[in-house]
Amino acid sequence: MKIAFLADPLAGFKTYKDSTFAMMREAAKRGHEIYAFEQSDMALEEGIVSANVARITLTGDAHDWFRADAAQETRLSAFDAVLQRKDPPFDMEYVYATYLLELAEKQGARVFNKPSAIRDHNEKLSIAQFSEFTSPTLVSSDSARLRAFHAKHGDVIFKPLDGMGGAGIFRIKSDGMNLGSVIETLTVNGARTIMAQRYIPDIVKGDKRILVIGGKPVPFSLARIPQGDEIRGNLAAGGVGVAQPLSERDRHIGDTLGPVLAERGLLLVGLDVIGSCLTEVNVTSPTCFQEITDQSGFDVAAMFIDALEQQAGKH
Template sequence: MDLLFVADPLESFKINKDSTLAMMRVAQADGHQLWFCQSRNVLWRDDFVVADCQSLVIKPSSTAWFELGAIEARPLNTFHGVLMRTDPPFDIEYLNTTWLLSAAVRQGAKVLNTPMAIRDHSEKISITEFPELIPPTLVTRELSAIEVFHREHQDIVIKPLDGMGGMGIFRVGPGGLNLASIVETLGENGARTLMVQRFLPEIAQGDKRVLLIGGEVVPFALARIPQGNEIRGNLAAGGKGVAMPLTDAERKVAERLAPILNARGLFLVGLDLIGGYVTEINVTSPTCFVEITEQSGFDVPQFWLKSLEKVLA
């Protein structure tokens, strides 16, 4: 199959743990032809959605690890599959790319995750569809509403809706120290909506990433455990990643959500669970393939590829 990866610049990949690279490697090893472009290279031209893309060969070297061919203009509907793997932020240009990809879908292209599903699922607000699975949560621009929430729950976490990798997450304890200042800064004086949640002390055991692929649950999670005085378990914020089997409670939550999300065109999802609560539903470019595979022995990239081949067959 011809597989087009729409991703960030290859030079930015962390080759020892990049999930997109793990996908590329396993697909190439199975005989599929790889193609690459950035989202800026997806365009509408001559009545078709086209990618100015390049063939891609992954090499075993740890330095010059990829080789790109000449730039070719190909309609997206000429690929067997288009993999949208561009990282957030989900800004206006990300949104523009999803609109172009939706036009490509109308022309027959197979895009995963589907652009409509990506647009419809804010990685943070989407959890509100399942209130029985989430911690006490508030979504607002208003400082007064956050102050009321803080008085009720005492220990809270505040985060922007468009952050990734733990960026911009603050904890405010019972004393409410700097609450107004944090809200004013993060929320740009009411211009940006924030999410506020009751602090979950179970974060000490890890913010667990659970992967859902093709409606199935990967049986191991990556517990991202905060280090030192840090409250964030995100690997980008210095958390330690430890793969471990899903608990019965975690599996129950994941198995409930997996078929629902897959039916909406979300082929690959990264659930974030803390203490059994769903805190985020990541759909743009979920990661942790490499860490789970290396530590558990469960081959996540191969599991992903076999699911992908079924969908694209």
């Protein structure tokens, strides 16, 4: 297959932990042709979506890890699969990219994850579709509502709807210290909608990333465990990742959501679970492939490429 990766600049990859690199390595090992381009390389002209795409050869060197041929303008429909692996922020440029990719689909491109599904699944708000698995949650920009939610639950997490890597997350305990300031800051004095959730004490055991590929959960999660006085388990916030087998509850969540999300065109999803509660549905560029594989021995990238071959059709 000819597989094109829409990604951030390859020179910035940390190959020892990058999930997109793990996908590329596994695909190349199977003889697939690897291509790469960035969001800014795409264009729509005379009704056709194309991009300046470079063929990539992996060198096997951990640092100088790829060689890129000269980029050529190519219709996205010329590839057997286009993988959307651009990291957030999910800003308007990201949204415009989904529109272009959706047009490319109409011209015959096979895009994973499906652009409209990425756009329709806000990674925080999507949990509301599966409320049987969530902690008590409020989404609002209204200070009075947010204060009342805190008064009811006593220990509450406040976070923006467009954050990543744990940015902008605050815990307000029952004493209400800094409650007003946090609400004003996150909502920009009522102009921005945020999420409040009852604090889940099991965060001390880790914020578990459960990968779901082709509707089926990977049998191991990565528990991202907060360090010191930190409340955030995100690896970007200093959390330590520990691979562990899925619990019965983890598997139930994965088995329940997996087929639903796969049917919507989401080949790869990262479910975040704290204790027994679903906290996020990550659809943009889910990670943790290499951490899970290195610690558990389960080859996540192989499972992913298996699913991609099945979906895109092996040629």
